[in-house]
Amino acid sequence: MNWKIASALGALSLAAVTTEAGAADLAARPYTKAPPMIAAIYDWSGFYIGANGGYGSSRKCWDQIAGFGAGVAEGCHDATGAVAGGQVGYRWQSSAFVFGLEAQGDWADLYGRNASAILGVENRTRVNAFGLFTGQVGYAWNNALLYVKGGAAVTSDRYRGAGTGGLAGAEFDRADETRWGAAVGVGFEYGFAPNWSVGLEYDHLFMGRHDVTLTSNGALTPVGTFSRTDRIKQDVDLITARINYRFGGPVIAKY
Numbered sequence: 001m002n003w004k005i006a007s008a009l010g011a012l013s014l015a016a017v018t019t020e021a022g023a024a025d026l027a028a029r030p031y032t033k034a035p036p037m038i039a040a041i042y043d044w045s046g047f048y049i050g051a052n053g054g055y056g057s058s059r060k061c062w063d064q065i066a067g068f069g070a071g072v073a074e075g076c077h078d079a080t081g082a083v084a085g086g087q088v089g090y091r092w093q094s095s096a097f098v099f100g101l102e103a104q105g106d107w108a109d110l111y112g113r114n115a116s117a118i119l120g121v122e123n124r125t126r127v128n129a130f131g132l133f134t135g136q137v138g139y140a141w142n143n144a145l146l147y148v149k150g151g152a153a154v155t156s157d158r159y160r161g162a163g164t165g166g167l168a169g170a171e172f173d174r175a176d177e178t179r180w181g182a183a184v185g186v187g188f189e190y191g192f193a194p195n196w197s198v199g200l201e202y203d204h205l206f207m208g209r210h211d212v213t214l215t216s217n218g219a220l221t222p223v224g225t226f227s228r229t230d231r232i233k234q235d236v237d238l239i240t241a242r243i244n245y246r247f248g249g250p251v252i253a254k255y
Contacts, residue, residue, distance in 0.1 A: 042143035042191050044091050044098045046248030052201075053084040054240030058110045058155075060125045060232060065211065067228025069118040074230065079112030079125050083238060091136070091246075098145055100136035105129070110236075115164060124160040124171075127236065132183050132203065143191035145199075153183035153205040155236065159212055161227065173214040173227035179234065181207035189244070197244050205236035 062074040085106030091098055110127035131154045138147025161173040183206070189199030212232050216225040 042140070043093060043248075044138075044140055044145060044191075044246075045093045046246045047088075047090050048244045048246040049086070049088045050242055050244035051084075051086050052104070052106070052240040052242040053082070054238065056081065056083045056108055056110050056127070056130075056236060056238045058112070058125070058127050058234060058236045060112065060123075060234055062116070062123050062230045062232050064118070064228055064230050067214075067226070067230075069116075069121075069228070072117050074116040074118060074121070074123055075114045077112040077114035077123070077125070079110040079127055081109040081111055083108045083110075083130070083240065087242070087244070089136075093140065096140050098136070098138040098140050098147065100138070100147075102132070102134055102136060102149070104132040104134075106131070106240075113162075116161075120164050120167065122162045122164050123230075124162060125232075126158045126160075127155055128158060129156040130154065130205070130236065130238075132185075132205075134183060134185070143197075145189045145191075145197075147187055147189070149183075149185045149187065149203075151183055153181045153207065153236075155179050155181070155205070155207060155234070157234070159214060159230075159232070161214060170219055171217060172219040174217050175212050175214040177210065177212055179207050179210055181205055181234075185238075187242075189242070195246050195248075197246065199242045199244070201238075201240050201242055203236075203238045203240075205238070207234040207236060209233045 058079040061076040064072050083106045087104040089100055089102030091100035108127045108129055113124040116123050134149040134151030136147045136149045138145050157177045159175045160171050162171045183203055185203035187199050187201035189197050191197045209231050213229045214227045216227050
């Protein structure tokens with residue numbers, strides 16, 4: 001019987017040792033840390049090209065300084081209408097700040113007129129096109145960008161004088177001008193897909209006062225004959241919707 005008891009005790013001891021060894025192996029297994037979360041951060045850096053369209057209004061005030069009504073403030077009007085064109089630029093991002101350069105060119109159809117303080121005269125103007133050459137500074141909240149801009153502006157302007165009363169509608173003098181000035185603006189842009197963004201922008205153009213000489217178109221006097229010189233003040237307000245395609249990677253990974 002003693003040998004049976006000894007055998008049983010030996011089996012129990014072996015089982016206990018085996019259990020402890022198994023527990024020790026389980027405790028020694030390495031702990032694996034969960035992978036870190038990765039946040040996708042929109043990157044505004046890179047070249048971009050896009051299109052825009054919207055509405056414009058140009059305030060024009062005429063003061064005659066030479067001609068048939070010298071010294072007369074002829075009055076003001078707003079030339080309004082549609083604009084459409086494109087833009088190309090480059091942006092670079094540092095932390096949440098975004099810096100950029102942009103060139104924009106638009107066709108325009110801003111037309112207006114008013115009866116002059118000089119009896120029998122109606123003044124007409126049209127802005128045919130404009131361009132902007134600006135720098136930008138913005139702040140980005142991931143794929144949302146708010147920015148301000150400023151720089152140079154250029155407009156292509158047309159001026160016409162027409163008769164009223166018995167000469168109603170008949171144009172008798174004209175001038176065309178390319179005018180340079182300054183521009184400031186503010187905009188909001190939203191990245192809605194990889195490399196694509198849409199935005200809304202407001203710009204004000206300070207085009208100053210220019211002395212514009214109008215000459216006869218031949219209706220009343222020979223073609224090219226001096227008619228009058230007006231000092232014309234011009235400002236332009238623009239609001240446009242924009243869409244841009246940016247070349248380069250749209251996002252970067254941040255742990």
